[in-house]
Amino acid sequence: MSFVALDRLVRGGHVPEAEAPRVAELWDEIRRLKRDKRAFLPAHNYQVPEVQAVADVVGDSFELAVRARDLGPEQAALVVFCGVRFMAEGCYTLAPERPVYLPSLEALCSLAEVDAADVAERQEFLRAAGRRFATMTYVNTYADVKALSDSCCTSSNAARIADQLGVPDILFVPDQNLAYQVALKTRRTYLPPPEPHKFHPREYAEMIEPLIREGEKQGLVGNVFAWEGACHVHHQMSLEDIARIRRDDPGATVIVHGEVRPELQRAADAVLSTSQMAKYVDAHPEQTRYAILTECGLVVRLELDHPEKQFYKPCRLCRYMKATDLESVYRTLRDEPPEKRITVPEDVRAGAARAMLKMIELA
Template identity: 35%
Template sequence: MSQSISESIRTAKRQWGEDLVILGHHYQHDEVIEHTDIAGDSLELARKIPDQRAKHIVFCGVDFMAETASILAQPEQQVYMPDHTASCVMADMAPAPLVSRILENLHREGRRVIPLAYVNSSAAIKALCGQYGGSVCTSANAPTMLKWAMQQGDQVLFLPDQHLGVNTARQLGLSAQDWHKLDIRGGGTRLDHSAIEQATLLLWPGLCAVHARFHLDHIQAIRESEPEARILVHPECHPEVVQAADGAGSTSFLIRAVQEASAGSTLYIGTECNLVYRLRDRYRETLSIHPLRVSACSNMGKTSASKLASLLETLPDAPIMSVDPSIQAPALLALERMLEACRPGR
């Protein structure tokens, strides 16, 4: 990153002062993270939004994150993204019209199905969760929120990440007999209603392209070559990968596990590589940290320091992240249910 780009960002931050706050997800490049005022995972960043007083909120991440910020922000606040094309492959696997159609179908059968959407989903999906008595979750609070959702109705529809759904269900003591993965082909015309009727948890067949690249043979190879190494993965990984690892959890969990690791330890981490490289560099004097496999999110990578600088130069006239008013209120309701259920000290 050139000195001029970095200085341009610092100059803009000085000029705007308390009227500007820059948030960034852990998966962003270092050249972006160094300029953020707040860095965190999805839950940490969502919790921070209601407390912000800045007029201009710049979100360095992908579109569903900026949408969430826009929903939680005050009416007088504006939310911006350095690159509006930064989307999420997994979120796109659950188009709202199809989810709505399937939810209507399931409810016609007389069961109260509670939708619980991973935060990696569109504002429209979050709005459906609000409308149907459901909520949202992050990888950090998925067990808390799935337990909450199971208390609200007859069944839970977990979407869009089937792997996080299964891994979370296992944490709560559910078995394979308790869940069923929906067949959403044909616009929902291929649903197996007999299997649905027997299940407690219904899974949407989506996944994270970044975490789907980690396989059991990657773990087995490390076990053979470096049996002393500890392997940690994100719960968006395939269930067999999670079961074979030494630990699994959100980005905050992975960071904390590194912080608490004994000096001299070797750690392999299965998540987006920008976070792994940042941890490797930060702890290189005491730990040996490696990616389980190099796996980067191309959409997270669309945000660069130069794009951030360009955005800041055009404030307050840059394009804003807006959410359709018709889905704003129900989406906010879903988010507020999560924030309340996961309120510290609750």
């Protein structure tokens, strides 16, 4: 959608008409600065359309970090990452020689807020219980948590990576709903998480032990110990969102993100990552009506890419993704403010890079 015309954004109600001249001016200035500074501008699928429209590439967090890593110094001298902080950290982690800037310091993530000390405690619990386990962390984490893990994963490759780690048990951090998807696809028992901030080893053991025994009886290959995290955007979606679509238009294809609750995953036609959703719509010209349950930014992008199709909107907005606007992108690119430069202490970065590279190797 990189070259979407401004009049389409105005007609679609994405940019108010009165603001169109300023958007055009900012696009020109951003393009000029990108050329002059050899800057690379990746944008996540959930960014507002006027930011996606001026980006060099639009995709999911992992694709964007790998694209930035693979650019030679002659192609990009700096990166302005239009996404949230853990994504900019991931970009820096894979290519620390290149400055990475984040346009809004309010662009955080409810899912990524995990205390590394709590993860270390859970690992110690599993070791003490004699479990043969690997720790997998979703890319939606900060570098200190990534550094504690055996491999990172994305929503599209999580099951494939879990299958290749060579141990029966997986501690899956931080998304409990994606953990369910991994358990289902890899024939492991899904072990629900404790309540947030209420991990008590004995109570937790009492809760999971009957489930582990039941899974063994069924011949499952191991267990997925789910962490107690969830994305506030996807976790608030409900079965009623899907039921309403099924009632109103039984022919519509319902696609959900792996971060929605398990009961929604079971009720959907497909469970996909954001990039897989875009590819799915491209690959199915015969399907004309969709309900896509994820952040609305992706749905807006699909509407602009496929004006011939109809998209129902049970989607939700992420306030962190919407913290970045065109003005903040422009000012960051122009001024390169030191406080917006994202770095990670080298020992932490090296550990996080190891886990990210393991994912690339296994995926």
